[in-house]
Amino acid sequence: MAVRLDLDAVRDAVAATTFEEAEKLVASGRLSEIVAVGGGAAASIDNGAGSRDEVWVGVVAKAFTAECDCCPDGDQDELCAHAVAVIVAALQDDFLWSSAATPPSQETVDPKVQRLADIAATLSVRRLSTMVAEHAVTDRRLETRLLAYAGKLGPLDEVEAAEVRRTIDNLASEATVGDWQVHDVLQAGRWIVDELEVLVQRPVNETALSLVEHAAVVWDELVSNLYDADASYTEEADETGDAVRAVHIRMCHELQLAPDDLVERLRSLIGEADVTACLDEPEDYLHLVGAAGVAALCR
Numbered sequence: 001m002a003v004r005l006d007l008d009a010v011r012d013a014v015a016a017t018t019f020e021e022a023e024k025l026v027a028s029g030r031l032s033e034i035v036a037v038g039g040g041a042a043a044s045i046d047n048g049a050g051s052r053d054e055v056w057v058g059v060v061a062k063a064f065t066a067e068c069d070c071c072p073d074g075d076q077d078e079l080c081a082h083a084v085a086v087i088v089a090a091l092q093d094d095f096l097w098s099s100a101a102t103p104p105s106q107e108t109v110d111p112k113v114q115r116l117a118d119i120a121a122t123l124s125v126r127r128l129s130t131m132v133a134e135h136a137v138t139d140r141r142l143e144t145r146l147l148a149y150a151g152k153l154g155p156l157d158e159v160e161a162a163e164v165r166r167t168i169d170n171l172a173s174e175a176t177v178g179d180w181q182v183h184d185v186l187q188a189g190r191w192i193v194d195e196l197e198v199l200v201q202r203p204v205n206e207t208a209l210s211l212v213e214h215a216a217v218v219w220d221e222l223v224s225n226l227y228d229a230d231a232s233y234t235e236e237a238d239e240t241g242d243a244v245r246a247v248h249i250r251m252c253h254e255l256q257l258a259p260d261d262l263v264e265r266l267r268s269l270i271g272e273a274d275v276t277a278c279l280d281e282p283e284d285y286l287h288l289v290g291a292a293g294v295a296a297l298c299r
């Protein structure tokens with residue numbers, strides 16, 4: 001469920017000096033764009049020391065909870081000015097707060113990732129930066145994530161969305177031109193997934209979600225061409241469909257769409273497919289739409 005909150009409630013809840021400092025931060029332009037993460041609002045703030053602090057604020061158990069790099073050990077008894085700045089900026093954006101947000105520290109982290117993160121944390125910033133840059137230069141996903149984290153790449157805008165859409169449409173139409181082979185369709189699918197996996201590294205918005213849904217419909221059409229072909233290719237085609245769905249689920253999770261809205265979206269998307277729809281795996285959406293949503297989608 002999404003909730004709306006107002007500025008006066010925030011002003012009353014924090015010290016006057018904290019609120020003033022927060023307003024100054026918002027006015028200073030040091031705050032990145034606000035993005036939805038785990039049902040709360042996240043942003044990074046230029047800390048004036050050559051790096052940025054990550055700030056997250058969300059509504060947990062009816063109260064604002066914050067996590068900020070200025071207070072790395074977690075529990076803020078009182079919200080810091082950075083957190084209040086994020087709240088103020090999010091309210092200006094008409095941000096929709098989930099009534100049950102998940103703080104980043106409570107997102108489950110793969111133990112292998114955690115182990116490597118702990119080791120990485122012992123390196124000097126210079127060595128770590130070089131290592132990340134060397135990889136990012138050959139990996140568009142990592143490059144995009146790096147730019148997004150640095151506040152240099154915001155959510156997808158309409159012009160960029162149109163360009164990615166054209167790329168996807170061209171890949172699909174070229175795959176079935178003339179004397180095409182099954183291989184061409186599978187390769188187009190892999191390229192489309194590559195595009196989506198770059199996209200999901202950026203802050204997610206409705207524009208990006210719609211684009212992924214467009215790609216799902218395009219893939220469903222493309223794959224319907226394979227049904228008369230050799231059945232041994234279906235496994236690889238399924239993998240592409242699974243990858244498209246994984247990106248869709250991740251974006252829906254980050255945007256915290258209302259379950260009813262998501263069920264409606266899925267129903268209409270699945271309805272568009274002639275043969276099969278890659279988003280038609282209701283169980284995979286269980287954590288987003290609940291058991292009633294899954295049941296509605298299975299009908």
Ligand SMILES: [Zn+2]
Pocket residue numbers: 055068069070071080081082083
């Ligand atoms: Zn802070």
